[in-house]
Amino acid sequence: MMKNNNSYIEKVYSWGNKWNIFMMILLLAFPFLVSIIFNTSPDWNGLFKGLVATAPMYWAVGVVEVITYIPMLGAGGSYLSFVTGNISNLKLPCALGALEQAGVSADSEEGEVISTIAIAVSSIVTTVIIIIGVLLIIPLQPILQSPILQPAFNQILPALFGGLGVVFISKNWKISIAPILLMLILFIFTGLGSGEVGIMVPVGVVFTIAISRIMYKKGWL
Template structure:
């Protein structure tokens, strides 16, 4: 990777994260100072927030480990703006697929940064429009028809996400049989969740599935079940 680009993008990313963290912590601090509602003790904070930390720290750790290799330097703006799994990650993967770029390359990193930036701007504009139109559109949004339609929103969202991840494109290669990796982890999570509900333990489940996915992918690759075929040599490609 070009050193000048790498230094510049990491410098901008770190500055952006510092500014974001300052706003996230600064606004509650200002409100607490103005209204004099500071917590009585650090023990009180840890007692209330301890349960949330136990749930979200493993999840955050799993996301950083699993998403950063795909996101590249766009991870800075991705984790700052949120909506990683349902918006940013699919945008990056589809952008790599459409442009034929590879993760970890200068081109792939640039495409990922552009796609995440475009997604963040689009999301922000939609939120602004939604806030402005929330009151005028309230009769429509609260109608029984819309309420019924929104009940299918989450399943359709995750269905579309699954389909977007099922393509076998991996930049310069086609990973034949790649989708076989997800079968065992999906079955295990489904069965375990029936016996022992994983609610609140999603982070630990994701970390375990990551390790299992890597192991399964390695075994299938060694068994020649997963094959990495250069795109130029894939069927339908000109020599």
């Protein structure tokens, strides 16, 4: 059975590597194809300035996100999530909810399978809903952009992390107190804005691991 387990995870790495490299080539092919079809090339000056202003920040954030999220998403989930996006606001909460529902640990093989299923289903549903949205964009536009519904769409993250927070904080309350206090202080009193949450995720993760390690060594956990 152990050999079988290893061969499954090895296959996941192999499939994932091939798929992600293929998707990278496909995504990069889009601007090249548009250039060829419409017989144009990028504005090189604009491209250079645009990349200098955009890429370094997003590359840095991307590296930190990969290191932070791989242990939480599992192997299959990571390959899928870093292609389909919306990780912290959709894929990861979805995987966490599924692990909780199934009652399995993230580091077990069952956890790997469950998180892959949840993330794959979430990716498929998202892609299909966007396709429907694009097909029906004209009739849907006034409904989805109506001022009545806007507050609901503006508050997805608080609505998501309220429920998820109760589940995980109640189970791990000892290691939750310090990071939550730290984040409340940082966000309320130091002027951190909503745009900084992506940077604060790895800060929160590293801080919580450090605090947990100290508590574990002292025998408090």
